[in-house]
Structures are given as C-alpha cells and as structure tokens.
Amino acid sequence: MAKNVMCPPDGADLERLRATVLARGRELYRDLPWRRTRDPYAIWVSEVMLQQTQVARVDGRWQRWLERFPTVDALAAADAADVLEEWQGMGYNRRALALRSAAEAVSAAGGVMPRDAEGLVALPGIGPATAAGIRAFAYNEHAVYLETNVRSVLIHELFPGVDGVSDKELVPIVDATCPADDSDPTDDPRTWYYALLDYGSHLKRTVGNPSRRSKSHVRQSRFEGSHRQKRAELVRILLDRRAMGDATVAELARDLSDVERSAGRDALSEGDVAAILEELEREGFCRRNNGAWRA
16 A cells, blocks of 8 residues: 555555566567666766656757767767767756766776766766666666666656655655665566656656655746746857857847847847856856857
C-alpha cells in the first residue's frame, strides 16, 4: 500500500516498486545511442545535454559533439568559441563552458574521468545527479540518481495524490532501491535507472507529469523577451560574426535590435548592449579588444 509523505514506504512497498519498474522498463526500453557506450566522457556529455532538454533534440547533437570533440582532452584543448558554437540550440550556454572547464581540469590531471562521487562533483558544472548518472551508466556502480523522470516514477507509485513531496523523502528510496553492484546483468544499476527513466518518460506522456507534485518542481520562467534570451541571442550574433572579425557595440546593438524588432519587441540601446557584453565577458562568453568585441 502506497504511503503519504508523513509515512515512508516500507520494505514491501519498495519490493513492489522494484518489480513494477523492472517490468515496465523491459516493456518500454529505449535503445538510445548513449546507452551503447561505457565511455564516461561520452555519458557525461549526454547527461549534461539531457538536462531540461528533450531526448529527440539531443539525439544527433550528442553524436555531432563527439565527432568534433571526441575525447576529454580534445574538449579541453578546444577554443571556447568553438565549444559555444557547437552548443548553439541546446540552451543554457553556461553548460557548454562548464563542460570545457571541467574537461580542462580532467585533462590536466591525466585525462581520466574520476570514478568516485567526490571527484566528480569537484568538477565545474557537475552536481550530485550528473555525478550519479556517470557512476551508474559508465561504471555500473550503485549511485543515488535523482532526476525528473525518476521523481515522476517514485511520486506516481508511492505518493499518489500527495503534493509537495521533497527530495529529502525520495533520496533514501532511490538509495534503497538501486542495486548494490552489477552482479546481476538483468538488475544492475544501469538496468535499474534505464527502467526508471523509460517508465518516467512514459508516465509524463500518459498521465501528465507526476514530478510537478515534487517540492523541488519550479515552473520555468518565460524565455522569449527575457534577459536570458537577449544574452543567448547576443552570443549567437558574436559567433556568427567570427569570420568578419571584431564587432563594435554599435554593430552588435544594431544586430540584436533587428532580432528584437522582428519579434515585436523594442530595440536595445548601445548602453543596454554594452552592459550585456560586460556581463558575458565576466563569465567567459566573449572578450574585447581595443573597444571591439568577439566570441
């Protein structure tokens, strides 16, 4: 019997959960390209790309990224502008720069991705969920991998009709249900989390998104017309202008204003654009030279 948030599931509940998830996982399994590798670098890239991004959008972009930056050393040696260029259309440009920064750290330490959680989360842009994904999918090790599809399954199966389910309540369940090792190839950490991900994705398509009842669920703010959208558009403009050389604030203000007006929004002043450029410069997205700017 499923319990509410005030009464944690017991051992019988968890056994029923495991049986249900493994059965649904076999039925709903998705043969995704990043599931055909054990390379921790390639899996790391997929985990970052899949954050708040649909699988169909990542399939193709992940392969293209690995063609351009096939190893962690190749990514570490790449120019930041090339990394940003390859990331365009994936959203959250900071993630691309964090990938490169972390690759630099790994490369400097010998080019081998850490295997332990502490070493992984010490790298730029890698949090507990990404570290757990790398450990489970690359190394097939027990890990506490809590992301939106996993939340959806746990809340749907164990907390029906309950709002505000916290990660503090879910983490012990994730820890208790993940297999301890890879001794059983039909029920190891990789298989278990693939089953959770595929069942969670199915639930979102068929019953709505149960993770909206999570306490950690935050509705995304509107992107179009936001400051974040203007930043992203300005980065794209700088990347498009690379072959033309450095651009002045006036030129960039004109280009960005053209985009804004075409979307029915107001043009930006040179002062507004200069402020965004300085913000982007501090974060490593662009640089200036004698008063002009480039990615």
